[in-house]
Amino acid sequence: MKARAKGTAPRIETQAVHAGQAPEPITGAVMTPVFLTSTYAQKGPGVHTGFEYSRTQNPTRFALEANLAALEGGAGAWGLAFNAGVAASTAVLAALLEAGDHVVAGDDLYGGSYRLFDKIFRRLGVSFSYVDARDAAAVAAAIGPRTRLCWVETPTNPLLRLVDIRAVARACGARGVRLCVDNTFMTPFFQRPLDLGADLVVHSTTKYLNGHSDVVGGAVIGRDGDLRARVAFVQNSMGGSQSAFDSFLVLRGTKTLAVRMERHQQNALAVARWLESRPEVERVLYPGLRSHPQHALARRQMSGFGGMVGFVLRGKTGGSRGALARARTFLRRLRVFTCAESLGGVESLAEHPAIMTHASIPAERRRALGIGDGLVRLSVGIEHVDDLIADLEAALG
Numbered sequence: 001m002k003a004r005a006k007g008t009a010p011r012i013e014t015q016a017v018h019a020g021q022a023p024e025p026i027t028g029a030v031m032t033p034v035f036l037t038s039t040y041a042q043k044g045p046g047v048h049t050g051f052e053y054s055r056t057q058n059p060t061r062f063a064l065e066a067n068l069a070a071l072e073g074g075a076g077a078w079g080l081a082f083n084a085g086v087a088a089s090t091a092v093l094a095a096l097l098e099a100g101d102h103v104v105a106g107d108d109l110y111g112g113s114y115r116l117f118d119k120i121f122r123r124l125g126v127s128f129s130y131v132d133a134r135d136a137a138a139v140a141a142a143i144g145p146r147t148r149l150c151w152v153e154t155p156t157n158p159l160l161r162l163v164d165i166r167a168v169a170r171a172c173g174a175r176g177v178r179l180c181v182d183n184t185f186m187t188p189f190f191q192r193p194l195d196l197g198a199d200l201v202v203h204s205t206t207k208y209l210n211g212h213s214d215v216v217g218g219a220v221i222g223r224d225g226d227l228r229a230r231v232a233f234v235q236n237s238m239g240g241s242q243s244a245f246d247s248f249l250v251l252r253g254t255k256t257l258a259v260r261m262e263r264h265q266q267n268a269l270a271v272a273r274w275l276e277s278r279p280e281v282e283r284v285l286y287p288g289l290r291s292h293p294q295h296a297l298a299r300r301q302m303s304g305f306g307g308m309v310g311f312v313l314r315g316k317t318g319g320s321r322g323a324l325a326r327a328r329t330f331l332r333r334l335r336v337f338t339c340a341e342s343l344g345g346v347e348s349l350a351e352h353p354a355i356m357t358h359a360s361i362p363a364e365r366r367r368a369l370g371i372g373d374g375l376v377r378l379s380v381g382i383e384h385v386d387d388l389i390a391d392l393e394a395a396l397g
C-alpha cells in the first residue's frame with residue numbers, strides 16, 4: 001500500500017479505502033473489477049490460476065474479504081463474505097457445532113439470529129441457553145460440559161445494552177468455549193472485538209459496512225487459521241458466498257465507512273439528547289448518553305457510540321397504556337425518517353421492534369426483556385441534524 005508510512009500500520013480510515021485492493025494488473029483499473037464469471041479457463045486439466053469456480057474463488061469477493069479482514073482484525077486476520085448476515089451466522093454455527101452441543105447466547109439478539117438458533121439449529125440437536133450477557137458471571141455460570149460457543153451482540157438490538165467483551169472472553173477462554181461477537185451495530189470503526197479477546201466476529205454488511213441500503217450481505221472475520229478453514233469449508237459446501245456484484249458494492253461502501261460513522265454518531269448523539277429533553281419520551285437508550293447505565297463501559301470498550309437510538313414513548317395516560325397507538329401515530333407522521341426495517345444506511349429509518357424487527361420473538365419473551373409497545377428504534381442517518389430533529393418534533397407533536 002502506497003499510503004503506508006515507514007514503520008506505522010495504516011490507520012483504519014486508510015485501510016478502509018485501500019486494503020485488499022491494488023490496481024488491476026492488465027489495464028491498471030484503480031477500482032476492483034466485477035468478475036462476473038462462474039468459471040475460469042484451465043491450461044490443462046487441473047492447471048489453473050488458483051481460480052476454478054466462483055462459489056469457491058472470485059477475485060472481487062476476495063478483495064472484499066481482504067478489506068474486511070484488515071478493518072476488523074488487522075494484519076494476519078482473515079475474512080469471508082456471505083450473501084446475508086444470517087448466512088454468515090449459519091456458517092459459524094455449522095462450522096463449530098454438532099448435535100448434542102450447547103451454545104450460550106445473549107438474551108437480547110437480532111430477531112433473525114434467535115430464529116436461526118431456535119427454529120433451525122435446535123431442531124438439529126443443538127441446545128441454547130439465553131442469558132443476560134451484561135453479566136459476565138451469568139455467561140460463565142451457563143457454560144456446561146458440552147458448551148462449544150458463546151454468541152453475543154453488543155450493543156444489543158434493540159435495547160442497546162452492552163456486553164463487556166473482555167470479561168466474557170475471559171470466562172469463555174477459561175472453559176475452552178469460542179466467543180463470537182455480532183459487531184454489526186458498531187462496525188470495526190468503533191469497536192474491535194478480536195482485540196478484546198473474541199475468536200470470531202460476524203457482521204450483517206447489509207447495515208453500516210455497505211451503508212447504502214442496496215445490498216444484503218454478511219461476513220465472518222477471525223485470526224485463527226483452523227477456524228478459517230472450518231468456516232471457509234462451510235461457505236463452499238453450503239453455498240453462502242457473496243456474489244461478485246454485491247461484493248463490489250460492499251467494497252465501495254467500506255471506502256467511506258469512517259466518514260459515515262462519524263456523522264452517524266454525531267447526529268445520533270444530538271437526536272438522543274434532544275429526545276431526552278422531551279416530555280412525550282419516557283426513556284432514551286443510547287450508549288453515548290450519561291444516563292445510559294453502562295456509559296462507562298461504552299467509553300472504555302468502544303471508540304464511539306454509533307448511530308442507533310432507542311426511545312420509549314409515554315402512553316397518553318403517562319403509563320404504558322396507549323403507548324402502542326402513540327408509536328403508530330408517530331411512525332406514520334415522520335417525513336424525513338422512513339418507517340422501515342433495517343439500519344445503517346445513509347438515510348434515517350425508524351421502526352417499531354415489537355411489530356416489525358422483533359415480531360419473531362414470542363410476546364412473553366419480548367415483554368420479559370423490556371421490548372415494550374412504546375419502544376421505537378431509530379437508525380440515525382447522515383442528513384442534516386436540524387432536519388432530523390424537526391421531523392421528530394413534528395411527529396411527536
Ligand SMILES: *Cc1c(COP(=O)(O)O)cnc(C)c1O
Nearest residue numbers: 084085086110182184204206217
Ligand atoms: C440485520 C442483522 C443481522 C442479519 O443480517 P442480514 O444481512 O439481514 O441477513 C444480524 N445481526 C444484526 C445485529 C443485524 O442487525
